[in-house]
Structure formats: structure tokens, C-alpha cells
Amino acid sequence: MTRTHVVSGAASGIGAATTTFLRAQGDRVITVDRHQADVNADLSHPDGRAEAVAGVQALTDVVHGLVPAAGLGGFTGSDPALVTSVNFFGAIALVRGLQPQLVAAGQSSVVFLASNSITGMPGWNAEVATLCLREDEDAARAAAAATEAVMIYPSTKAALAWWARREGVKPEWIGAGIRLNSVAPGKVETAMTAEMAADPVFGPLGDSYPTAIGRDGRPEEIAAPIAFLLSDAASLIVGSCLFIDGGTDAILHPISPEGWEIGPVEP
Numbered sequence: 001m002t003r004t005h006v007v008s009g010a011a012s013g014i015g016a017a018t019t020t021f022l023r024a025q026g027d028r029v030i031t032v033d034r035h036q037a038d039v040n041a042d043l044s045h046p047d048g049r050a051e052a053v054a055g056v057q058a059l060t061d062v063v064h065g066l067v068p069a070a071g072l073g074g075f076t077g078s079d080p081a082l083v084t085s086v087n088f089f090g091a092i093a094l095v096r097g098l099q100p101q102l103v104a105a106g107q108s109s110v111v112f113l114a115s116n117s118i119t120g121m122p123g124w125n126a127e128v129a130t131l132c133l134r135e136d137e138d139a140a141r142a143a144a145a146a147t148e149a150v151m152i153y154p155s156t157k158a159a160l161a162w163w164a165r166r167e168g169v170k171p172e173w174i175g176a177g178i179r180l181n182s183v184a185p186g187k188v189e190t191a192m193t194a195e196m197a198a199d200p201v202f203g204p205l206g207d208s209y210p211t212a213i214g215r216d217g218r219p220e221e222i223a224a225p226i227a228f229l230l231s232d233a234a235s236l237i238v239g240s241c242l243f244i245d246g247g248t249d250a251i252l253h254p255i256s257p258e259g260w261e262i263g264p265v266e267p
Contacts, residue, residue: 004060004105005230008032008043008052008094009070013190014113017219018067018226025227030059032094033070043070043090044082053097063101065230066110068094074153076200081141083149087156088132088140092163095180102178109230112164112182115157116245120186120209120252124154132159133166157184161241168239179238181229186245188217212247 005022009015010031019029031037032052039055042048056063068091074083095102095110102108117124125147131140132155144152161182167173168180187209222244228234229242243249 002026002028003064004028004030004062005065005067006030006032006056006063006094006098007067007069008091009068011036013069014185014188014219014222014226015067015069017223018069021220021223021227022065022230027064028060030056032056043093044086046093049090049093049097052094056098057101061101062104063098064105064108066095066098066102066108067113067226067230068092068110069113071113071156072153074149074156076148076150078149080144080147080149080152083152084128084132084140084144084156085137087153088159088163089135089137091160092135099172099176099178103176105177107177107179107232107235109179109181109234110164111226111229112160112180113157114161114182114184114241115154116184116186116243116249117154118158118161118184119249121154124151124158126155128152128155129159129162132156133162165239165241174238179229179234181234181237181239182241183222183226183229184241184243184245184249185222186211186217186243186248188219188222190219209248210251211245212251215246217244217246 005027007015007019007029010019011033019031022029032039034042039052041052043052070090071087072083091112128140128144131143164180164182173180225242225244
């Protein structure tokens with residue numbers, strides 16, 4: 001049976017690698033991006049998100065897997081409110097909007113892109129993560145606007161990982177046959193990494209990140225675990241966050257990860 005997946009941010013980086021990997025194994029992939037995709041839409045605002053959902057729904061009645069990979073790096077000088085809207089609220093809107101198609105698949109899976117910056121980059125804005133988890137976009141954007149974007153990127157990624165964990169065990173998700181999980185890549189050779197190298201804050205941080213394998217990751221090395229989490233072979237994995245970073249987080253935190261504590265969050 002041919003499975004149908006949806007990948008946002010599919011024009012480049014991990015989204016493109018995931019699309020290539022899934023198609024190589026014989027699956028159908030509907031791509032979503034601002035340009036050069038099956039569905040062209042801007043996930044930074046509600047109208048664009050609605051267009052993305054409607055565009056996918058016009059192409060399929062069933063979604064077996066969804067990878068909302070679209071995101072902004074939050075580099076120095078970037079708009080932190082925009083990073084918040086795209087990275088967290090754009091992803092959540094796709095998942096909520098396509099829930100009927102995920103249910104129609106019988107058994108389906110969603111894989112979010114978190115980041116090992118959650119634990120590897122101290123000082124990120126926990127308030128923004130909390131407001132994201134409350135799904136209050138206006139408040140989250142306002143709080144983000146007071147902080148440099150480099151400290152908002154991990155906030156949005158932490159919120160995605162926690163949202164998948166919190167929501168994943170609920171009746172409307174796993175009870176409907178939909179598994180929610182996330183992956184937390186480390187430094188990966190993408191256009192975003194090249195931009196990061198030139199950033200006055202992210203650049204030195206990226207250079208100082210240790211790895212057990214002594215090199216950056218490749219996009220296909222993230223795509224393969226994502227494909228596994230989308231597959232029926234991962235049927236027991238619910239609400240998990242898989243670090244795919246060549247051992248960086250294990251080196252920094254050999255006993256247990258730090259940086260997950262973001263305070264009480266209303267369901």
C-alpha cells in the first residue's frame with residue numbers, strides 16, 4: 001500500500017531530505033513550502049496556515065504521516081515574533097488542521113522537529129515556551145519581541161517537544177490512532193547551518209558543540225529516523241523526543257538532559 005505523507009519546509013534542509021527519503025521507499029509525499037512545493041503557503045500567519053491545510057486536503061483524504069519541518073533559525077537580527085509564529089504555531093496549525101486526514105488513515109504519525117539547543121543552549125526564554133504551550137500566539141509573540149531571536153529559537157523547539165508529549169497521550173491523538181513524537185537534531189549540514197556559522201551568537205556556540213563522532217550530521221541522517229518514527233515499526237513510541245546529534249547532548253549532560261523545565265503549563 002502506498003502511504004501518503006505531508007512535509008512542510010520541504011524545499012530545503014531536513015524537510016527536503018525527508019521528502020527524498022520517503023519517496024525513495026515508495027511513499028507519496030505532498031510538500032508544503034512558501035515556494036516550489038505542491039502546496040505553496042506562508043505558515044507565519046493564520047490565513048497562510050488555512051491555505052496550507054486546504055491545499056493538502058484538496059490533494060488527499062488520507063494522511064499517514066505528517067512532518068511539520070518548516071522553521072526559522074532565529075539568528076541575530078531576525079524577528080523573534082516571526083520565529084515564534086512559524087516554528088511553533090505554524091507547525092501546530094498543520095497538525096490540528098489535518099487531524100481528520102490523520103484519523104482517516106487508521107494508524108498515523110506526526111514527527112515534529114525540535115532541537116538539541118533545548119538542552120545545549122542555556123538561557124533561552126522559558127516564558128515564550130510556556131505561552132506557546134498555552135497556544136496563545138499573541139502573548140507568545142509579545143513576550144518573544146522583548147528577547148533576541150537567538151534565545152527564542154530553543155523556546156519554540158522546546159514547546160514543540162513538550163506539546164507532542166503532552167498532547168500525544170490524549171484521546172484525540174493516540175486514542176484516534178495518531179502518534180505524536182519529535183526529533184531533536186544537533187548541528188546538521190544545511191543552509192541554516194551555513195547561516196549559523198556567520199551569526200555572531202550562534203556561530204561560536206555551534207563551533208563549541210562537541211560531538212562523539214567528530215563531525216556535523218547530514219540531513220539524510222535525520223530523515224532516516226523520522227521515516228522510522230512515521231512507520232508502523234514505531235507503533236509503541238508515543239510522546240517521545242529522540243536526540244539525533246552525534247552524542248552532543250550525552251557529552252554535555254552524561255546523566256540526564258537539562259533545560260526541559262519550563263514551569264507549570266495549563267492544558
